[in-house]
Amino acid sequence: MVSTDPADLEDHGFSVNDYHPGAMHSVVVFPGSTEDVVQIVKVARKFKMPIIPYSGGTSLEGHTRGHETGGICVDLSRMDRILQINEADSDLICQPGVRWADINSTLKEKGIPLFLPLDPAPGATIGGMISTGCSGTNAVRYGTAKAEWFLNVTVVLPSGEVIKTRRRARKSSTGFDTTKLFIGAEGTLGIVSEATIRLAPLLPTTVAVVQFPTVRHATEAVREVMNKGVGIQCVELCDDVFMQATNKFGMSLRKWPEKDSLFFKFQGHSQESLQETARVVKSVVEKHGGTGFELARNEQEAEDLWADRKNAHYSGIALLEGSKGWPTDVCVPVSKLPELVYETKKDLAESGILSTIVGHVGDGNFHALLLFRTDEELEAARHAVHRMVKRAIALDGTCTGEHGVGIGKKEYLVEELGDGTVELMKTIKRTLDPLNLFNPGKLYPDEPRPKGRNQ
Amino acid sequence: MVSTDPADLEDHGFSVNDYHPGAMHSVVVFPGSTEDVVQIVKVARKFKMPIIPYSGGTSLEGHTRGHETGGICVDLSRMDRILQINEADSDLICQPGVRWADINSTLKEKGIPLFLPLDPAPGATIGGMISTGCSGTNAVRYGTAKAEWFLNVTVVLPSGEVIKTRRRARKSSTGFDTTKLFIGAEGTLGIVSEATIRLAPLLPTTVAVVQFPTVRHATEAVREVMNKGVGIQCVELCDDVFMQATNKFGMSLRKWPEKDSLFFKFQGHSQESLQETARVVKSVVEKHGGTGFELARNEQEAEDLWADRKNAHYSGIALLEGSKGWPTDVCVPVSKLPELVYETKKDLAESGILSTIVGHVGDGNFHALLLFRTDEELEAARHAVHRMVKRAIALDGTCTGEHGVGIGKKEYLVEELGDGTVELMKTIKRTLDPLNLFNPGKLYPDEPRPKGRNQ
The missing domain is CATH 3.30.43.10 (Uridine Diphospho-n-acetylenolpyruvylglucosamine Reductase, domain 2)
Known part of the structure; x- marks a missing residue:
């Protein structure tokens, strides 16, 4: 076609x-x-x-x-089939065009209590998730696409040759894992045409929300909670502006305090263990100044609470009538997050830019949605993102925690990774795709460099 | 020096x-x-x-x-320093010569409740653990070296150039992760001279042991246990011969039933959650024919029970006076494990070779220790290992789950990974090390192949 x-x-x-x-x-x-x-x-x-x-x-x-x-x-949207589900091995084989959300709903329909915990945008498909090195709200518990969810990939290389990177065993020590070459490569090294995916047990969950005086209080609470070893599947930071946007958006069943807040998703093997986790978390967050701790009383309440977090994009836009949003993400060592958020909010305020902030706080990763209405405001947003990235890199962080490089972040790679590492990436690219046909102009920085630096 | x-x-x-x-x-x-x-x-x-x-x-x-x-x-044994511990970020920076066991004892001495969960041989050091793509008993909970424990590595490339692969953020989507190129590369692509390692919260644990009629019963119990979502840090299968060897070795405080057994290490945030896990596991294993479920009553008993598992090498050797052991490991999809163990034990019996089997059963990975006394018996063991590997590969598995390839397994790579994937590995090797100076003769299969297949 x-x-x-x-x-x-x-x-x-x-x-x-x-x-x-x-x-x-x-x-x-x-x-x-x-x-x-x-x-x-x-x-x-x-x-x-x-x-x-x-x-x-x-x-x-x-x-x-x-x-x-x-x-x-x-x-690749026609290649959207799940080819094999191996329930006894907790894995499945599928084509690149299938959505993670469809994988999870298929498993649910079939009554198989397993799921794929990588959860980027609901429309994201396996091919793009591999190629972007995605993650999402569950990464604090399950890691990212760069962990061990992709047991193997079948790839069409720039040469036209088809390889399958590994077999179906969960572990293998047969040299460096070539699967990992394609995770995050943004289609520049090959096109993924099939993948074997490991699944996790689907467990009961519930949701709780709590407010804090500052982002620093929230971050320190998260650190202590994570070290407790209770069942935390997600912990999301929504800043005061985010909560204000949620109120203004009007889809929430609640009127939220407009303060920096944490949304927790707990997981456990039973309702009792969820309650026990809630008890431990409540005690820790209150020690760190948390107030208004609210635990969902049933599944419906949990869904409603979580929806307020999940509506991030639409509630964000609602903050400023007639606006569009520039979404971006950066990631820093967790202890640096309060400083990064503080400085970023100050910068945005000084620049007159409205933005919500929502963070995968357990990983030091946050998203900002910078609102603009005019071309001038778009340019101001672009510059503010640039400063945010510089700030994240200066804090030993990265220009992107999960959105990838594409066109938008490629100018930062040399500063972040160093000349040598970028040149190593380019050397591999040149070796596998000497004609430079696979997604050219993405990922790798543009400036010309002498060839063969790594040789 | x-x-x-x-x-x-x-x-x-x-x-x-x-x-x-x-x-x-x-x-x-x-x-x-x-x-x-x-x-x-x-x-x-x-x-x-x-x-x-x-x-x-x-x-x-x-x-x-x-x-x-x-x-x-x-x-690299002189480069054995921990350079920086970032408790607030749950990470540390160290040199390649430091042992994981020393990292964990250092953290314990300093009262920092974190640990590195990768646990190969106690003498293993970070450089070798990265280069082998190691794992160990904790992998069923924490994944392997190929997951996200190594946030970055500093590497001296074959060109003499030094690169640092990434910064210290837990997540990054800046292209494919070059750190992963060196994990499992067995020193063929560069020498790791520094690493940043993520740490996990150190939690209370305890140990339980249970016997089964067959390996299949044990494996099916493990599958159901893992899907329960209770706190399992390790689950190790020790076969009847292993338990017999443990009895003969005489260092155990117990006389064990000489049956296929599971050793569990539970983890939880409190003694109550450990007891709850034990209750859930006991009920599942008994449903699958498990008998004699024994839960450690205190820390000392837990240590004693676990020591019987950890003495694998010495108890194995004790089975046959004057013998040496050929240690090997393979890994298959978990559901294939019973068949692999059954066929392997039959083969060993027919070949007159004594061997214990101990498996990281949650991952489908097992070790055999084939005993021999004479050169003839050594040759018989070598051939039996060869047949075991062929059997594992035929079951969609791998010639090595965690020991690596080195010299011993390189002949199997083409059969396991396919021509194209092996050629991709060799292409990267040739590109980074055109003089073929870095650990030549290891990892990559020997047979000469035409150049440039992936180009």
Whole structure:
């Protein structure tokens, strides 16, 4: 299946989620199998055309933007099947176009009490999740895509060759794990056409919310809670502006105190163990100045409370009528988070930019949604993001905790990782894709450098 | 510091733990800093001499064996300092020569309730643990070295260049994670000279032991236990022969039923939660035919019970007077474990080889210790290991779950991973180490292949 319909080209090459520069794709193709992908790669090689993989279209840094010379957008949405569920091994095999949310609802429908804990945007698909090195709210308990959820991947390399990186055993010590080469590579080293995914036991959960005088109080409470060893599946920091936005948005059943707040999701093997976790957490957070600790009394209340956290994007936008939002994320060592949030909020206030902040606080990762209405305000937001990234890197952190590099963050890689590490990445890229056809212009910094530095 | 003392050369080039072929090193050097390592690499490049890194010396597959052309063994044992402990961030920075056991005892002495959960042989050091892609008994709870315990590594590349792969944030989505290139690379892509390690909260634990009619009963019990979501830190399968060996060894305070047994280590935030876990586990294992469930009544009893598991090597050897043991490990999808153990035990019995089996059953990984006294018996053991590996690979498993490839397993890589994946590994090796100086003859299969298959 092939399309040159301008609407398809527009839809695949641009995103309502980001404001990075870019061009249109020449064509969008919809492979149905690994073999189809191989054929597309062969055509691309023949005509030296860039290949830009596309799956869920939820990325935020221009990952699927078209290339200035034109190119082939490979939309993997037709490859959306779960091929095998191995309940006894807690794993499954699937194609790259399947959504994590659909994997979890399929497991639920089948009555299999397992789930994939990686939870980026609900529309995100396995191919993009691998390629972005995603994570989400569950990462504080389960780690990220770079942990051990992907047991193997089948990849079409830039050469057109198909490899499967590993077998299905949970562990293997057979050299460095080539699966990891493709996690976070943003489609620049190959196109993932199949994956074997490890699943986790699905456990009872509940939700609690608590307010704090400052982000520092909240962060210190989180540190102590995490060291207790009770069942924490998620712990999310929502700043005072976020809570104000939630009130203004009006979808919440509550009127929240407009203070820096923590949203906890507890997990346990029984209702009793959830109650015990709640008891321990309440005592720790109150020691750190937490007030208004509210524990869901039933499943419905838990869902309602969590919805207020999950509505982040829409409630954020609601804060300023007629605005759009620039979403971004950075990540620092956990102890540096209060400083980073404090300085960022001060900067935003001084720049007259409204923004909510919501953080995966257990990992030192936070998202900001910078609101703007005019081109001038968009430029101000762009500059504020730039300063936020610089601040995060200066605190031994990263320009992106989970959104990836794409176009939007590539200028920061040398400062963050150093010349040598970036050159190592580029050396591997050049080795695997000497024609530079796979998602060119993304991930790797632009400046020309002498070849062969790592050799 | 440099040594050409034959005792040093022998000590660094050969191992009492394995029976693989190899040659003597030309010289052993003892760098004290990253800069020293750089100087050694420069010398090696000048004289085109192989470099073989060495740290704990506990590897089992000939990883530190000398090269036939002679070479420089780089002993990192002087670089054994913990450089920085960031308690508030649950991480630390250290040199490659420090033992994980020393990291954990240092944290304990300082009263910092954190630990590194990777637990291979007690003498193993960080450099070797990274390079082997290690794990151990805690992996069922915490994952392996290939998960997210190593936040970054500083590496001296074959070019002599020093890179640091990442900063100290727990998460980063800045492209594929180059840290992972060096985890499991067995020193073939660079020498790790510093690492930042994430730590886990240290929690109360206790131990329980239970016997089963067969390995299949035990494995199915483990599967159900793991899905309960109670606090399991370790679950180890010790077969009937292992328990017989433990009785014969005579260091146990108990006389064990000589049946396939599970050793559990529970973890929880309180004594009550440990008791609750024990109650849940007891009920599940008894449903699966488990008998004699014994829970440690105090810390001393827990230590005593666990010691019987930990004495595996010595109790195994005790089974046959005057014997040595060939240790090996394989790993399969968990549901395949009973079949693999059954077939392997049948094969060993038919071959007249005594062996204990002890498995990280939650991960489908097991170790066998094949006993022999004569050269003929050694050859028989070698062939039995070969058949065990073939069996594991046929069950969608791996030739090594945690010991690594070294010399002993490299012949299996093509069958297990496929031509294309092995060629990808070799392509990266050739790109980073075009002179093939870094631990040559290890990890990558020997057969010559045409260059540039992945290009």
